[in-house]
Structure formats: structure tokens, C-alpha cells
Amino acid sequence: MMDRLAVDELITDYATAVDDGDWEAYRGLFTPDGRADYRSAGGIEGEPARVADWLAESMRLFSMRQHLIVNRRLRFGLHDQDTGDTVRVRADYVNPMRLAEDEGAAPDFVCGGRYAFGLLRTHDGWRLREVVVQEKWRRLPSPAPAPVIN
Template sequence: MTQRVELAAVIDRLAVDALITEYAVAVDDGDWDAYRQLFAPDGRADYRSAGGIEGGADEIAAWLTETMRMFPVRQHLITNRKLEFGTLDQDIGDTAHVQADYVNPMRFAERTGSAPPSEPSTAPDFVCGGRYGFALLRTHGGWRLRQVVVTEKWRRVMREAEQQKR
């Protein structure tokens, strides 16, 4: 492998990693326009294993807009990223697949009128974890998501009493 090819591979790895990070930030920040822009035109996502839906990026963004209102505090941690480049129409490096684990702590929204803003939240925490499968496509605009598949492996709701013990 030449230095030029090795450099191109490193640049692609960094770009793919940045796209996965942008995905997590868009979901955590509730930036659904940014979320949509991460996908290729025919991109899809499947959140069914976590109790969600499967569909195109626009449909998923609309569903997330409503669903994530119950979790105003979110923080995706995407780790253990395993990246493999593939081929499309015999052109090496046009596709990529990332397998990555996630831990996603969130906080339920406060009930209306329950606590003043200056008081610590008493809403329960919700934490889940599992694995993402990301299929990516190199486009003229850079790497984009063709498919996101969430495989939730576990979840836990921490009630107020549990939180106070910590």
C-alpha cells in the first residue's frame, strides 16, 4: 500500500468517525434538521428493538421529535467502533460498515408543576445500552448514512429512591 493510499484510508476513517459523532450529537441536542442531513437520500433507520419504528430519515426524525420530548436530557456514548470498508460497483472504499456499542443515559421530563427550576430534578433516569449497526455510503457531499440499526440489549429506569442513594 502506498503512502497516498494509506493517507486516504486514514482520512476516510476520521470522516466516518466524525459522522458517527455527529449522529450522537444531533440526537442528544434534538437537532432533527442536522439528523436528516446525515443520511443519504434513501437512508433509513430502524429503532424497533428499542420500542421505536423503522423508516426513512424524515419519518424517523419526525418520530424522534415527538418521542424525545419525554427525555429532555440525553447523552449518547458510542464506543468500541469497529469499521470495515466495502465496495460498491467495484469501486473500493465507497461503502463502510460500523458496528459500535452504546450507552444512553437520559432523564425523564419533570411532571408539570412538580419542582421549581432551582431544585434538583426528581424525575427518574432512564439508561439503555446496546449496539448500533451503521451502513455508510460515500457521496459527493462526503460520507452519509444509508442505514442505522439499533439493537437494544438492556434498559434500566432508576426511580427517585435509587437516585437518592447514590
């Protein structure tokens, strides 16, 4: 039960780091050999420092971000013959965001899909070894209606 709570906290820390733009915290969530893959959402794949730099740049478009990560399914596994050293997490997400140019407005960009997280227990606790985003849908801002000419 304690491992399950610790894993849940790590996933929440991941969402919070991305939403708050805390890229140092984001990098610290990963193992040294960690990888993140955002290609299905139009992003990149690579080691956490490189991906954090890409996220920092691309997230500037949005003044508000809010990852809602739900339906978490955990499967504890084996690593080096030691039960419980790894865990696979599948979780759905909805991510409303507001474009920076629309400050104060409701979110106008929303996407959703599924995360696949691979975690490893380290001496410092659970860390992300792999994050794969599978974006399933997105809703873009509606264009402004054309002016009515009388």
C-alpha cells in the same frame, strides 16, 4: 486514515443531533435512500424524515440525553467495483437520559446496546445509508419508596 476520521465524525454528528434534538441536522446525515430502524428499542423503522419526526415527539419525555458511542469497528467495503465507497460500523452505546419531570436530577433512564451503521461515500462526503439499533438492556427509574407509617 482520512476516511476513518470522516466516518468517526459522522457517527459523532449522529449522536450529537439526537442528543441536541437537531432533527434537521439528523435528516441531513442520511443518503436520499437512507433508513433508520429503532424497533428493538420500541420505536419505528423508516426513512429519516419520518423517523426524525417520531424521535422529536418521543424525545420530548427527556430533558437530557447523552449518547456515548464506543468500541467502533469499521469495515470498508466495495460499491460499484470501487474500493472504499462503503463502510459498515458496529459500535456499542450507553445512553443515559433524564425524564423532563425530574429536571436537575441525575439521569434516571439508561439503556445500552449496539448500533449497526451502513455508510456510503457521496459527492458531499460520507452519509448514513442505514442505522439499526439493537437495544440490549435498559434501566428504568426506580419507584419512589412507600412512606413509612408509624
